[in-house]
Amino acid sequence: MPFRYIRWRASEFSSETADSTAAGFHLHFYEDFARKETRISFNEKKAIMKTENLETIARKLVAPGKGILAADESSGTIEKRLKSINVPSTEENRRMYREILFTTKGAGEFISGVILFDETIRQKSRDGRGFVEVLEQQGIVPGIKVDKGAKAMANFPGEKITEGLDGLRERLAEYRQLGARFAKWRAVIAIGNGIPTRTCIDANAEALARYAALCQEGDLVPIVEPEVLMDGDHTIERYFEVTEQTLRSVFDSLAEHRILLEGMLLKPNMVLSGKDCPQRASVQEVAEATVRCLKHVVPAAVPGIVFLSGGQTDQQATEHLNAMNQLPDLPWQLSFSYGRALQAPVLKAWKGEATNVAAAQQAFHHRALCNSKARFGKYTEEMESAKAA
Numbered sequence: 278m279p280f281r282y283i284r285w286r287a288s289e290f291s292s293e294t295a296d297s298t299a300a301g302f303h304l305h306f307y308e309d310f311a312r313k314e315t316r317i318s319f320n321e322k323k324a325i326m327k328t329e330n331l332e333t334i335a336r337k338l339v340a341p342g343k344g345i346l347a348a349d350e351s352s353g354t355i356e357k358r359l360k361s362i363n364v365p366s367t368e369e370n371r372r373m374y375r376e377i378l379f380t381t382k383g384a385g386e387f388i389s390g391v392i393l394f395d396e397t398i399r400q401k402s403r404d405g406r407g408f409v410e411v412l413e414q415q416g417i418v419p420g421i422k423v424d425k426g427a428k429a430m431a432n433f434p435g436e437k438i439t440e441g442l443d444g445l446r447e448r449l450a451e452y453r454q455l456g457a458r459f460a461k462w463r464a465v466i467a468i469g470n471g472i473p474t475r476t477c478i479d480a481n482a483e484a485l486a487r488y489a490a491l492c493q494e495g496d497l498v499p500i501v502e503p504e505v506l507m508d509g510d511h512t513i514e515r516y517f518e519v520t521e522q523t524l525r526s527v528f529d530s531l532a533e534h535r536i537l538l539e540g541m542l543l544k545p546n547m548v549l550s551g552k553d554c555p556q557r558a559s560v561q562e563v564a565e566a567t568v569r570c571l572k573h574v575v576p577a578a579v580p581g582i583v584f585l586s587g588g589q590t591d592q593q594a595t596e597h598l599n600a601m602n603q604l605p606d607l608p609w610q611l612s613f614s615y616g617r618a619l620q621a622p623v624l625k626a627w628k629g630e631a632t633n634v635a636a637a638q639q640a641f642h643h644r645a646l647c648n649s650k651a652r653f654g655k656y657t658e659e660m661e662s663a664k665a666a
């Protein structure tokens with residue numbers, strides 16, 4: 278029996294219920310042994326961390342009607358994105374592209390935060406203002422991706438482990454100095470023949486929790502992103518099962534590392550049919566399965582859940598978010614932290630031409646507006662044609 282399981286079982290029993298029988302003694306012993314590591318009162322946590330600040334920023338990021346833009350593509354990923362519109366990935370082109378997004382007029386009405394990459398947080402707009410300042414002037418909170426990418430996991434073919442814990446405390450301090458108020462770390466779980474393994478899930482969960490602890494220590498709100506990939510022919514039922522198992526392991530590790538749930542955000546995948554699955558789940562089915570899965574595992578103390586788009590089209594990602602926000606009794610804010618689903622139409626409109634900048638910004642504004650409406654369950658398909666008009 279894995280140690281983690283014993284600990285979880287033991288913590289179901291309070292010390293009052295443990296009696297002096299042999300079994301009772303064992304339970305008591307395990308509980309004491311296991312829980313004294315994680316037992317820390319809310320007030321103690323408040324004394325250790327600047328919790329007020331963490332809680333305020335976390336809530337601001339999921340303010341009603343707003344969500345996050347993930348513009349933290351690593352050098353390799355942004356190269357792919359720019360290549361798709363035949364634009365070479367030079368530092369200046371990457372800077373220009375990000376400037377289009379960040380200087381879009383009125384973006385702050387729908388966008389609460391932007392996740393930056395190491396290169397981007399140090400760049401400036403053409404008028405000489407740093408990107409951090411540009412965002413702050415729009416009322417947008419700057420954030421930073423701090424993981425070093427998902428690498429092949431030794432001894433586990435087809436599985437990945439995210440790296441970047443070494444030196445993280447120092448890097449976080451520098452980013453905080455540069456103006457970042459929150460951070461992101463992405464773990465990747467693949468579904469396939471015989472995978473994911475428990476080992477891969479738990480190793481990634483442990484890394485996420487260690488990252489989150491360092492963030493809270495360094496006064497940055499951690500966005501915890503365990504992404505179960507949609508690649509493959511898995512059914513929605515299988516996707517549900519793996520997502521639930523992954524989130525269970527993540528919240529178990531977060532508790533062990535004494536994470537303040539009120540001062541973090543979760544960034545999960547939605548539960549849908551795998552990309553190549555012949556049976557396609559409807560929008561309503563996706564919304565219900567995703568919320569049911571999250572309700573099984575995510576504590577209500579977490580202020581918000583900000584979904585990744587993960588390869589859905591921009592419109593699908595909006596429709597799913599909208600349907601979820603129409604469901605009753607949601608204990609958390611349900612929002613977005615989209616990369617591709619916010620940027621695809623912008624790239625398509627821009628094509629690297631200065632004359633297309635206004636159209637690209639209009640496309641971004643429109644996509645952000647649609648997702649803002651979806652936060653209230655008030656998005657309709659007609660809004661798509663409003664853009665063309």
Ligand code: 13P
Nearest residue numbers: 347585586587615616617
């Ligand atoms: P996508 O919305 O394109 O999946 O990107 C979100 C993200 O930040 C992945 O880490």
